[in-house]
Amino acid sequence: MLDEERRHLIEEECGVFGILGNEEAANHTYLGLHALQHRGQESAGIATTIAGDHNMYVQRRQGLVSEQFTEDVLSRLPGDAAIGHVRYSTSGESAIRNAQPISVSTKYGPIALAHNGNLTNAGALRAKLESQGSIFGTTTDTEVIAHLIAKSLADNMLDAIIDALNQVQGAFSLVCLTPEFMIGLRDPNGVRPLCVGHLDGARVVSSEPTSFTLMGASFERELEPGEMFVTYRDGTEKWMEPFRKQTPTPCIFELVYFSRPDSTVFGRDVYGVRKRMGNILARESGVEADVVVPVPDSGVPAALGFAQESGVPYEVGLVRSHYVGRTFIEPSSQIRHFGVKLKLSPVQSVLEGKRVVVVDDSIVRGTTSRKIIKMVREAGAKEVHFRVASPQTTHPCFYGIDTPERSQLIAASHSLEEIRKYITADTLAYLSIKGLREAVSTNTEDGQSGFCEACFTGDYPIPLASNDRKKAAEEPGKEKVEATVGEPGEMVGAPPAE
Amino acid sequence: MLDEERRHLIEEECGVFGILGNEEAANHTYLGLHALQHRGQESAGIATTIAGDHNMYVQRRQGLVSEQFTEDVLSRLPGDAAIGHVRYSTSGESAIRNAQPISVSTKYGPIALAHNGNLTNAGALRAKLESQGSIFGTTTDTEVIAHLIAKSLADNMLDAIIDALNQVQGAFSLVCLTPEFMIGLRDPNGVRPLCVGHLDGARVVSSEPTSFTLMGASFERELEPGEMFVTYRDGTEKWMEPFRKQTPTPCIFELVYFSRPDSTVFGRDVYGVRKRMGNILARESGVEADVVVPVPDSGVPAALGFAQESGVPYEVGLVRSHYVGRTFIEPSSQIRHFGVKLKLSPVQSVLEGKRVVVVDDSIVRGTTSRKIIKMVREAGAKEVHFRVASPQTTHPCFYGIDTPERSQLIAASHSLEEIRKYITADTLAYLSIKGLREAVSTNTEDGQSGFCEACFTGDYPIPLASNDRKKAAEEPGKEKVEATVGEPGEMVGAPPAE
């Protein structure tokens, strides 16, 4: 899946980082966020505190960490404790208004919050809080949490945080900073990842361990679902499980697409999982072909797995440009339509006259897949077999990914054959849900992977708001093509007659 | 008083504007704020609403209205109702965080607030609100008002606003915007100005009528102290006096320095008042001299008045550069000290061999006056007589000007003679408080001007917070010089013996 497609469809995606006990806290948070930049490229923020000082220092910017957090900006973030956040968001001032960490002053003192995930009862809580006289300056779930903390009757900040989080539902990996302590925690379902490590004497937490690798910190372990870790400035630490227990349902899409291939998430080596998806996909939907080509970069491990399993050679048939910046401005009506072509180029010598298997991690709307297949055909491919290393994405996520409407998801309303026709593939196959489960976990005998697979199955493990329930259930109109229905895991289409 | 000095010492200064009923509401607010730019140059903001839509559109920027509010930014501010704000503030993200209008969502719906002034019980209210579970994202008084509105038990937004404002004390000229109405109001003491006008069918409110002149609106009148004006989208209007009555005490410093010379404020023609200050100053502290020279631009009207009264010719002996931008960056240690010289240049032919009267509106720390006198002497002046068109500034303001500490005010801790020596004038005189009262009002028989003169007298008409009371009363250390004490209104020093 190309960033371009992702940018239009996935509204919310985040990464969080925290460190306590290092004199260069802001600089390390800069590094930690840089390593999480794939989780959100639109805005970034860092909040710091100084020992013995009740101020919260905050800098938030639109743009990449490495471009926005200059030495000058970092110099305004003193102290030995810091938390940070990267996220996607829409442009304009509202983007900055909703940027995180949010920093508020409460009766318990100042607190900064950086949140990855999405609350399912945020709307209800917000309505209740407003009716009780609360004001909201942002549209973030995180501000709801801040209000709940401030309105708690608990004796101290820590208890107030626990109190607040026991009122929320949904997905939340959260990092909090106060002048006294830093907290990292995962919701009871453990939807989003969070891991803990050491950097010399300092404590570090991060959405993914790749942050630790970059700064030379050691990875200790992932937090368990529902686990909360508190590290105090005085050196003491607490590990708690303060929430009602739930059956853990980590997000399987973290393994499919979100997390970095060099990360270990939910106890799985991400690169290995993705290669296995490719292996299984090849077993499920192998096809006579000359070459396996990934959609870079997210399709690379699955394509390698497909190639190794099938024996069809892996080749780099699509070259990605490194020069399409975030600030790319489409200069004229004619150029406006060059989207995918500005980012990908076909390698004719790899594709010409070949039967090509194109492997991608997922399909959202299908428009990019269609353009890629067109490009591959124009380079001379004789056949194009599209293979998707995950099942059909049929349902929106309400736990931190926020695909806005079912109607945007081609697989929500179209059969396999319809999709194949739309993207103009000779054959099309998705990984089956069974294959996906096998890829993420060797033991699938109970038919359950223990993951949230709602985007593929519509089976939402955490109750949705009624509003969202409706969105999840509504039958999207079938606008594009009329055709017979294929089965998931099944291959449709056939090679053209020789 | 040069901007440079002002920038370091006066932390808060604001202007507000509002319009309802014009299709180019944001554009007119742009013009209105441009005409109020002298009241605050560090940040500016505009909030708008569209009829029949519950959104609040807000854009806030650091910098000048005319540079920051480009066509692109204005295009994101749709609707026929808008309010705006200009202010001083410190740099960095915190500046933007505290920028106004603030816009919040409440149980009554969205509201935007633009506030000129300072609440004296903001700290107490904030502490109480925090103890009740409110969170604060800014350090502004305006957020306190927003919380009080949201927590009101009133039935509707308008009553909630009245309820909230009956709980606050201090100086506040306020403009509020909701999807249904726009409000303009002055606190019962009427410390800060606010006036009302018409622009064709639309209603306009502004800190000063100079906004109306610019856009061709007609000036109707100033709001009375404690008066509140509500104009609804449906065309109806209300004029109310919903607050406890107080003896009005408008800020005399608005006439001395803040307001534009072309404005009418508190029923006075500002230019005329300033000229009269110069007239009276000449009568009180005339001196044999060859030329009267203003410190541009704030000293110009008083210098003209001084010259006309004394018969000493008025000349432009100091030329102001128009090319020292807000973004002036001092490029090296050597250039760092050029401050005043980069902004003012002496006209040698006016000053050489002359006995020069230099007239300024006020002295804060005295450092700029000292540099100016040095410059005038280097251009060959034989004598330099410094005349200040207001009394000694001895006390900080807590009603919207916020001179942070008494120790920064040279006149708080130094005698007239000490100041004269420090700034190296041959003679020095301030306008007496009696003279000032005469200048602002022809009828002063009761010995009262009806104005807040706290910065000159320490007599604070609105009760201060205990914290501020201490600051106002504390005896600043005398750090600079030891010398005998002169009397206010008295001239000290003497021309050098020929």
Place this chain on the structure above:
Amino acid sequence: MLDEERRHLIEEECGVFGILGNEEAANHTYLGLHALQHRGQESAGIATTIAGDHNMYVQRRQGLVSEQFTEDVLSRLPGDAAIGHVRYSTSGESAIRNAQPISVSTKYGPIALAHNGNLTNAGALRAKLESQGSIFGTTTDTEVIAHLIAKSLADNMLDAIIDALNQVQGAFSLVCLTPEFMIGLRDPNGVRPLCVGHLDGARVVSSEPTSFTLMGASFERELEPGEMFVTYRDGTEKWMEPFRKQTPTPCIFELVYFSRPDSTVFGRDVYGVRKRMGNILARESGVEADVVVPVPDSGVPAALGFAQESGVPYEVGLVRSHYVGRTFIEPSSQIRHFGVKLKLSPVQSVLEGKRVVVVDDSIVRGTTSRKIIKMVREAGAKEVHFRVASPQTTHPCFYGIDTPERSQLIAASHSLEEIRKYITADTLAYLSIKGLREAVSTNTEDGQSGFCEACFTGDYPIPLASNDRKKAAEEPGKEKVEATVGEPGEMVGAPPAE
């Protein structure tokens, strides 16, 4: 004359500065150019050399010196010798391409040139040079000079410069820098100013001595017309007169408008000259009035002179905004027409019910004067008498000011009465040419001022290119009004009957 009008009409205006022998050469050039910023605000440049190094370091930027030459930019300008340039120019890359100093490599080594003025035979020389195989990368006269230097048969750089300049005609005050020496020189007619001073051991040259005042350098004297000053890195100096002698004809418009009021130019105190223009204008064209009001800032000294001579009180009836930046962007069609109003505001209390004399230094197109008079009338003035402190501007300048076409000059095609009607003044009078001569020089018995007055008389002291001759002579169409002709120095119009 407001900048706005000037910006549209005057295409070329420059200031130059140089220093040799100071370790902070670039920093001082920064200061020197800041003090000359009124001579050109669109681009600025600095070139430096290091002793014992054959490189030329050059930085050129669009915008104000104080905003563009940051510490970072200055740090790229090492060395103890520097020259600089400020100029007007149109926007876009071409502006930067034509920015100065120009720096070229020649057979004599590198040289940088900063030029104030305009060559009258540049076109002919350029055509000849091109026909001989020269290439031109800019459209500046300065590049012509560089080519002539490089093509000289002289033995060394200094002789080549002299050789080159003996081939050019027109106005040129020039500063040159090579690794060995710095040169300052004025053309034989001495059209543009240039002065020389000392800063400790270093030599400084500048278009106006106001640069020296700012940096604390001492003013030695102005260069004579045709004089050339060479200062070598080894401490030696040469004063030469290497050009064919001409009758000096310095530009009288430098005294009327260009130079800063605090400067001494062509041996005259500029502020004093301008006041005398006002004095004489009052004697020539006095009128019964209540108040004299300048168009700020250029009309101020003449208005003071007018007031003092006439006894009519001087008042600040028009207030200038300091917040209309160079980067002012007009945000919408409605606001686009606010031009003058965004910059000037009327002071109603000064103007209402009054007979007002408005004094400006000159009129170019008349459109701004017309807007100002409208503004003054709307503020309630009973009568508006417009007085111009110079004669009618009837002819374009070809010596460095480049008013592009006669048709843009209202006085080129319209009678005094026609202009009066157009600008809607009750009466209008210009200073007579005789009066101007008297103002600039006490001795005018020979009926000659010794100045170039071509813009007022059409009498061009330096031969023009045939092309320019045509432009100067062509009869501009009379497009605006038809009316009888008034005489220069004569007052037209009459107060309205009571």
Place this chain on the structure above:
Amino acid sequence: MLDEERRHLIEEECGVFGILGNEEAANHTYLGLHALQHRGQESAGIATTIAGDHNMYVQRRQGLVSEQFTEDVLSRLPGDAAIGHVRYSTSGESAIRNAQPISVSTKYGPIALAHNGNLTNAGALRAKLESQGSIFGTTTDTEVIAHLIAKSLADNMLDAIIDALNQVQGAFSLVCLTPEFMIGLRDPNGVRPLCVGHLDGARVVSSEPTSFTLMGASFERELEPGEMFVTYRDGTEKWMEPFRKQTPTPCIFELVYFSRPDSTVFGRDVYGVRKRMGNILARESGVEADVVVPVPDSGVPAALGFAQESGVPYEVGLVRSHYVGRTFIEPSSQIRHFGVKLKLSPVQSVLEGKRVVVVDDSIVRGTTSRKIIKMVREAGAKEVHFRVASPQTTHPCFYGIDTPERSQLIAASHSLEEIRKYITADTLAYLSIKGLREAVSTNTEDGQSGFCEACFTGDYPIPLASNDRKKAAEEPGKEKVEATVGEPGEMVGAPPAE
């Protein structure tokens, strides 16, 4: 080879594009340059002409085409003919001064030139031109060509261009634009590529055909060495061979590293050539290993070739970050050393406990290779075998790549074993020159590849300037390690004893 390393060592690298006969000439040049961005990322420029107009419109910017050439910039480039250029260069204004296309005015009219390559006699020509009175405003070879054109005695521009180019030696693929025609040509040695195509009725030329693919133009063919193609606005075309014949010696490094893998250059499919380098490298220097890992992205095709030939699985063991922008600012001393780590991350699951073959296209200084091996070892690799898909880079390029000094090339002064020790590989092998020749061309029986291989052999096919000859021959000091010498093509080091 990572960009980072390249940025420090390779000073000059360019791409050129041209189009004539399309109403959106500038927009297409934007696209064409975007597709050539890998050939130079520091500055870009476009020049256009309008039919029937003698102006040349030029915009040059520092930065990426897609970020700098906004709609606003493109709108200043009217016309149906355009040429463009991308290049590397050092920062600062000098970068802009040397940016291309250069545009000059000559006796033949205006011309713009965009040049890829390096002249070997530029210094001598420049000295001669300077001695004849030419001035140089840049340090580019292209300005030398412009001078030669302007000084030609030919009758017209076209003949003057031919005349000029017959005087230069070296590498030059050149695109020229005048109001009448566009030219594309290659030097007689054909060192740099240039190809020709059609876009509907328009003619296009580009350094690589990937530009054509992007815009949907058809590829006609590469220009032959010494061939010149002229396309006139009136639709006529000329194909000429106006230069002295030379034995063609295209740059082999274009195939090794420069050109895009999806391009066809010098009649070779670049991707296929690079894979063959990997195949042959595996045959020459195979090693027992568990995994083959490329240095992304330039090492990818060779690594695939190595893996396919050796049967050792290909894996993505190093992940490249897409978020290290051009404007990356290293924020503190600690972070300053993160260079390679910010760009590459190891995939532990791929590397841990494995015998790893790391494949890169070339080694310049060896510092990056050393850091990569450290990273691979820290991720747990048991053995690291470094394989380089080209021979040792021992000599600087003087034909457009300009590696500044031999002393920077580790292979110029160090034996294979010394390099192996320095980069800390268990074994190290380079592709032999014989292997390289085999990879680029199936027929190598004559022992000659017909390519310029000077960077590997020191055998320079085009005579060098005496100055450059010295640089090429000088014996670089051996600064880093002392060790015995290995042979090219030979593998050094051995797996650690089990």
